[in-house]
Amino acid sequence: MKITKTLTAIALTGTVLMGASNAEAAVAGPKPPSLDWSFNGIFGTYDRASLQRGFQVFKEVCASCHSLDLIAFRNLEALGYNEDEVKAIAAEYEVQDGPNEDGDMFGRAATPADHWPAPFANSKAAAAVNDGAVPPDLSLITKARGSGADSAIRVSMLQPGGFPLGADYLHGLLVGYKDEAPEGFDLPEGKYYNEYYPNHSIGMSPPLGEDAVEYSDGTKATTDQMATDVTTFLVWASEPELEHRKQLGIKVILFLLVLTAMLYALKRKIWANVH
């Protein structure tokens, strides 16, 4: 039995270490601070007010350069908007449809079934007005820049030196601009110095100046507040299933624990006459 336990311990440690080392190779640079997000932990949920404020920041600031291809207007109901509000939001945007009976493409107001319209027709057009850099699509950004923004366990704790949470990274990036690069750092023309960007030299200008948006709920639009809100919104865009997943997970695990305990009791009973 001792051997059994040791072997299990080593196997599990090895697995966790390998998971960690898998992560470790990817991101260099200082780790952004770990924040206490509402969606952290096994009971985590999205803060609806923050989601709506974050959506406002995305709409008024980010969306002028970044696309959000995987999100349809109908998905916005998850932010706490009702059907009519979603229809109204969609109607503010024009999408291309067609061809009509004459074979022509035409513009029309968006409906809830439409996906978020991209600011540029294609990546060439995006690069042309952004000094050759293509602003990435934001639909999966927190999953693509960190270790799944979703983990119940703080992955950063389990993976020392590994990926930060995607949410922590994104928030860090948005507040991590410095007016001047540190001495000795050769910042190329037209680039900005960012503490948390992998090589510190980022093409995106600081997007969130104080009061860049005016929140309708009266929250003061500090850079940190806007960064927090838009990060929450983009974590939702990456993982819209998160709340449902975690709530279902609690039920499934409770069920499995009870079932396993019962199977163990049965095993003890059946084996009683063997031992």
Added chain:
Amino acid sequence: MSGGTSKFQSNIGLVNWIEHRLPIFSFMDAQMNQYPTPKNLNYFWNFGSLAGIMLVIMIVSGITLAMSYTPHTEFAFSSVERIMRDVNSGWLIRYIHVNGASMFFIVVYIHMFRGLYYGSYKAPREILWMIGIFILLAMMATAFMGYVLPWGQMSFWGATVITNLFSALPIIGEPIVQLLWGGFVVDNPTLNRFYALHYLLPFVIVGLVFLHLWALHMHHSNNPTGVEIKDEKQDTIPFHPYYTIKDLYGLGILLTIFAFFVFFAPNYFGHPDNYIMANSLVTPAHIVPEWYFLPFYAILRAFTNDFFMYIPIAWLMSAKLAGVIAMFASILVLLAMPWLDRSRVRSSKYRPVYRFFFWVFLIDCVILGWVGGQAAEGALVTIGQWATFWYFFHLIIVVPVVGVLERPKPLPESIAASVNGAPQAAE
């Protein structure tokens, strides 16, 4: 199959009618119900059936995913996201499949190390063990091709790096790579053939598993003492209900751990770069394979021009080719385990010297896995090279030498004697 003779009888007319024409009921009764199993198996013997269940979970979740997946470079990435967002419970099925691959490998690796520890590969179970190695190879091919299907950055660049390895082979290298790619770069034809093979290979594994079980049932399970069954009455218990309930209890634990990852850390084993769509113009900073390939990846990368294992063969081949050969050899050499191990005693329980080296070998494999996940720089290169050296030194030198020189401890008379303690043997 040999094994328990069935005392199968039925009062149901239809059952007897079928049984007379196809003796499937007595077969199942003999192999799954009465099947005599050593009474002293510990919980490490759970991992075989767990691996079988993981295979079923992977096939069922995989076929379900295939119903909504589009194998085309333009649509693959977004079709996976459509599964995650718009298909009913699609996220659940995909996360089960993604994390299931890791669970499958964890279970199989524990199963294999159990076999190594208790000498389960020794006569008369050599073919059983060898089929197991072929199952591992088929699993690796399946997992590798499956990882390409979402067409993320790591899918694309992983496929590029690994398929390119074959180009190191002389003469046949280039044609093999072009055959794998279906062209001159990793592109849509590559994705299509990988998808076809990813769907096919699991059923090949099912066939191999059937052979694995057939070979197992010929001579029954090994056990922690490594002593063969001598008296069926004393040494064994019927598979049902004893091992069905024990396996179910183990399954409960596995599913709980599995569910934890699926629901609360679904991307723990994954890589963020795979949530970026494949782009042949942007290379990721570090291309790393999935965790279960890392030890082999470390062996591949250990072969640099100044590696002491390479220098003696430098006149013969490039370091790249040597690395590729070493990587495949690291698995294929396991096929020879039954003959490399000269000891007549199976279980490490009675082999203190071998047991010590077993643990060193296990730690060596963990070190290889850790090194495989790091950027190949500085001291890590040296550590990886020494770990690679030890991997082969252990299997090719330590195992045979210890097998000959070691004086094993006395074995128990029988399985029953080991369970009931020494006095039984004296009776």
